[in-house]
Structure formats: C-alpha cells, structure tokens
Amino acid sequence: MSAPDTVTLAAGCKVNLHLRLTGRLDNGYHSLESLFVPLAAPTDTLTLTFGPQGGPFALTCSDPALEGKANTVARAWRAFCAATGLAPALAVRLDKGVPTGAGLGGGSADAALVLRELNARAGARALAPAALARLGASIGADVPFFLGRGPAWAEGIGDALAPVELALAGLxxxxxxxxxxxxxxxxxxxxxxxxxxxxxxxxxxxxxxxxxxxxxxxxxxxxxxxxxxxxxxxxxxxxxxxxxxxxxxxxxxxxxxxxxxxxxxxxxxxxxxxxxxxxxxxxxxxxxxx
CATH class of the missing domain: 3.30.70.890 (GHMP kinase, C-terminal domain)
Structure with missing residues (x-):
C-alpha cells in the first residue's frame, strides 16, 4: 500500500423490481429470484484515509449507532485483510444518505465500495473478480451485485447473478x-x-x-x-x-x-x-x- 492518502467515494443503492422468495434453506437463508437495478441516488458518501501496513481501522458515521464492529464497512476491511494477508491502516468517515431499513442495500453498497478500493490498492495480492465476489457474499448477499456495474437477475440467496439489459429507455x-x-x-x-x-x-x-x-x-x-x-x-x-x-x-x-x-x-x-x-x-x- 502507498503512503497515507485520502479518497472520497459515493456508494449508490439498488431497487428490486421483482422479488419472489422461492424457499427457505437449512442454514437459515432464503432462496429467491429477483431483478436488481442499481441507482445513483440516494447515496452514501465514504471518505477513506489509508495509512501504512499494520495500522488500525477506525469508523465514524453520521449516525453514531452504525459505528460498531458489525457495520458492513468494518466487516469488509476485516474480511479483506484475512483473505489477503494485508492490513492497511484505514480510517473511514461514512455519511449516510441511503436510509437504513429501506430495502435499498445501502450497507452492502458501502461494503462493496470498500472492497473494490482495497483490492485496487492490493497490488500482487489483489483478488480475482470471482474471489472478491465470494468474499463479498460472506459479508452480505447483496454485496456481489454492488461489485458489478449494471442490472442483474439474481437467484440463489441473491448472489447468483446474471447481467441483463432491460428495455427501460424513456421510463x-x-x-x-x-x-x-x-x-x-x-x-x-x-x-x-x-x-x-x-x-x-x-x-x-x-x-x-x-x-x-x-x-x-x-x-x-x-x-x-x-x-x-x-x-x-x-x-x-x-x-x-x-x-x-x-x-x-x-x-x-x-x-x-x-x-x-x-x-x-x-x-x-x-x-x-x-x-x-x-x-x-x-x-x-x-x-x-x-
């Protein structure tokens, strides 16, 4: 990782135009079929300040109730460090624009953004796209979708994704x-x-x-x-x-x-x-x- 630097990024959200629960699995998850469509707004803003290897992780948020270790951003950092052996110091300022409890996947979008940025800075230890998606799924079922760029049809627990092109022009x-x-x-x-x-x-x-x-x-x-x-x-x-x-x-x-x-x-x-x-x-x- 490079010397300390700061980057500010925007994490959007998603909507489900179709969501059908198709079964309940033994592990407590549910199988589903859904059409995910990404949106640029509402938006969370994340300011990431990177430091040297072996440094600490810190998270502050516009909603202090979200600052704990269970936050998807904190979990993304821990999971990436465990998977790659890297441990860059990282201070995150999260300004929430995507409401919680809204079904828009704001937390998953935040985690995906942090994973993508960490991976872009990982050099030879960067994870291949499929491995990064598997890591994202361990944090949340919607995280692999946010690692992509466009609409997708989702099956499984929401992590089996197929990119789609939709006839939405003019709507x-x-x-x-x-x-x-x-x-x-x-x-x-x-x-x-x-x-x-x-x-x-x-x-x-x-x-x-x-x-x-x-x-x-x-x-x-x-x-x-x-x-x-x-x-x-x-x-x-x-x-x-x-x-x-x-x-x-x-x-x-x-x-x-x-x-x-x-x-x-x-x-x-x-x-x-x-x-x-x-x-x-x-x-x-x-x-x-x-």
Whole structure:
C-alpha cells in the first residue's frame, strides 16, 4: 500500500423490481429470484484515509449507532485483510444518505465500495473478480451485485447473478424513502410464519436468467413477496404504493424487505410532479430517468 492518502467515494443503492422468495434453506437463508437495478441516488458518501501496513481501522458515521464492529464497512476491511494477508491502516468517515431499513442495500453498497478500493490498492495480492465476489457474499448477499456495474437477475440467496439489459429507455422511476423502517430479520421471520411450506405460492410466473438472453428484455411483473406481511404491519407503505398508481405510475412495488416503495412512470414530468407531492408531505422522494 502507498503512503497515507485520502479518497472520497459515493456508494449508490439498488431497487428490486421483482422479488419472489422461492424457499427457505437449512442454514437459515432464503432462496429467491429477483431483478436488481442499481441507482445513483440516494447515496452514501465514504471518505477513506489509508495509512501504512499494520495500522488500525477506525469508523465514524453520521449516525453514531452504525459505528460498531458489525457495520458492513468494518466487516469488509476485516474480511479483506484475512483473505489477503494485508492490513492497511484505514480510517473511514461514512455519511449516510441511503436510509437504513429501506430495502435499498445501502450497507452492502458501502461494503462493496470498500472492497473494490482495497483490492485496487492490493497490488500482487489483489483478488480475482470471482474471489472478491465470494468474499463479498460472506459479508452480505447483496454485496456481489454492488461489485458489478449494471442490472442483474439474481437467484440463489441473491448472489447468483446474471447481467441483463432491460428495455427501460424513456421510463422514469420514483423511489420513496418514508420515515418508517422495516427490519430485514423481522420481515423474513414474518414471511416464514405466514408460509410454513417455505415458498411463495402467489406468483406463478417463473422468470429465470434464460428469459433475459434476448436483449433488451421487457420487465418481469413488478412483484414483491414481502408486501404480504409488511403492508399489514406498516399500512402507510400500502398507501404510498396506491398513491403512486393514482398519480400515474404504470406499476408500483416495494423494494427489498421495505420500507422503500417505487413507481415506474412513462412520463418524466408526471414522475417529477408525483415526487414533489410526496416531498411536500415530508416523504423523501428521488426520480431516476432511464
């Protein structure tokens, strides 16, 4: 590693336009099929200051509650050091823009960014892409996706990824980040309790990566298995979805295990007007035009 230096990087997020839970595994994880789409906003900002080998790791965050050893950034540094034998001093300042408990994968994006930067500085000890992805999966199922660059169809626990090209040109996406938070562990437990058989029976359309070989591909149905258990516990999220549709969205769905909700619009101006209305009601709203 080089002499001490500082770099500031932006970590975006992702949305799930389709998420179907297909089974519960013996190790406690769940198998799924999902369509991941990366977004540049909302964004976390990470300022990384590197020092010499053998130095300490330190993390400060705009949300002090996230500064512990369980933070994905801290886990990424420890995992990379263990895998490569390198131990560069690293001080991280994390300024959160991606809300926690929103289903947008902010923590996984942060971990992926740190892994990528560490690997770029590792010289001869740098990990091959497949090895880096496996390391990322040990931190979080979504981390391998953020090590890539574009939309992907995900299977397995979300780590079996196939890049896809989507026919999204001309569409606008409104992403709502309400003040509510939905715990991922709670959402999975609630879904398990509602589905003793371990699979979602309500979405009969089966999409696999084979469906994406013709490029570009149309979208699978906007669907999220978690809505069944999250909406009764958080009725405002159902109302946000309904409002997106009333405001002209051609489709709306919750992302991840919640609490973010998104709507696809065919008209960018209509999307901007919808987002403005939510902001006036104190709900954070972002617009992404494809």
């Amino acid at each position: 606008a996406l409104v992403v709502l980040c309400p003040p509510e938070q939905v715990g991922t562990a709670w959402a999975y437990a609630a879904w398990d309790a509602a589905h003793p058989g371990g699979a979602d029976p309500h979405c009969s359309l089966t999409w696999t990566k084979e469906r994406f070989k013709s490029s570009p591909c149309s979208l699978p149905p906007l669907y999220n298995s978690f809505e069944e258990v999250v909406f009764p516990a958080h009725p405002n999220l159902r109302r946000y979805k309904e409002k997106l549709l009333l405001d002209g969205a051609c489709g709306a769905v919750m992302s991840g295990s919640g609490a973010s909700v998104l709507g696809l619009f065919r008209d960018a101006l209509q999307a901007e007007n919808c987002a403005r209305g939510f902001r006036e009601a104190s709900v954070r709203a972002f617009v992404h035009c494809f």
